[in-house]
Every structure is written in structure tokens, then in C-alpha cells.
Amino acid sequence: MREEGAEKEMRSTVVCVTGGAGYIGSWLVRKLLGRGCVIHATLTNLEDDKKAGLLRALPGAAERLRLFQADIRPGTLAGRRSCFVSVFREKLYLGE
Numbered sequence: 394m395r396e397e398g399a400e401k402e403m404r405s406t407v408v409c410v411t412g413g414a415g416y417i418g419s420w421l422v423r424k425l426l427g428r429g430c431v432i433h434a435t436l437t438n439l440e441d442d443k444k445a446g447l448l449r450a451l452p453g454a455a456e457r458l459r460l461f462q463a464d465i466r467p468g469t470l471a472g473r474r475s476c477f478v479s480v481f482r483e484k485l486y487l488g489e
Contacts, residue, residue, distance in 0.1 A: 404429035411435045413460065414444035426453040435463040 408425055412418040413434025422432050439445050439462045448454060 407431045407433065409433045409435075411463070413448060414441075419448065422448055422458065423451055426451055426457060429453070429457070431457045431459075433459050433461060435461050438462065 408430050410418050410421050410425070410432060411434075413422050413432070414436045418434065422434055425432055434448065436445055436448075439460055445460060448458060448460065451458070
């Protein structure tokens with residue numbers, strides 16, 4: 394019963410994943426989509442179909458994935474900002 398409530402709560406969660414096409418980021422996007430979360434993910438280049446296409450092809454992506462172009466590497470305009478904040482709900486749990 395508790396898992397059902399947690400899963401319903403996850404479906405209403407919006408998660409920001411920076412570096413969504415990277416090794417860890419892409420697995421995080423995959424797991425969170427599988428849990429029903431809405432994902433806002435950043436990629437360096439949205440036109441790179443090898444990376445963006447992989448994310449867009451994930452189950453649930455058409456309904457719950459929104460991609461944003463943002464280069465946050467050091468030396469870029471966004472990378473010069475003093476801080477980035479990603480907000481996750483405190484009950485977010487990815488374990489099996």
C-alpha cells in the first residue's frame with residue numbers, strides 16, 4: 394500500500410536533470426520516466442540526434458520529457474554563473 398502511494402507521488406514530481414544525455418544523466422532520465430516522473434533535461438545540443446534522439450525514444454518520453462539546450466561547461470555563458478539549483482522532492486527514491 395505504501396509503495397502505491399509513493400508511486401502516485403512520483404507521477405506528480407517534476408525533476409530537472411542537467412546533462413541528460415550523459416552516462417549518468419541518461420540512466421537517471423530513463424529510471425525517472427519509468428517511475429512516471431515529468432523530466433526537464435538539459436543537453437548541450439538539441440540537434441545532436443544521437444544523444445537527443447536516444448532520450449526522445451525512451452518509453453514515456455513523448456508525454457513526460459522536455460529537453461532544453463544549455464551548455465553548462467566551464468567557460469560558457471551559463472557555466473559562468475555562480476550557482477545552479479536542481480530541486481528534487483525529499484522523498485525521491487530510485488532504489489529497487
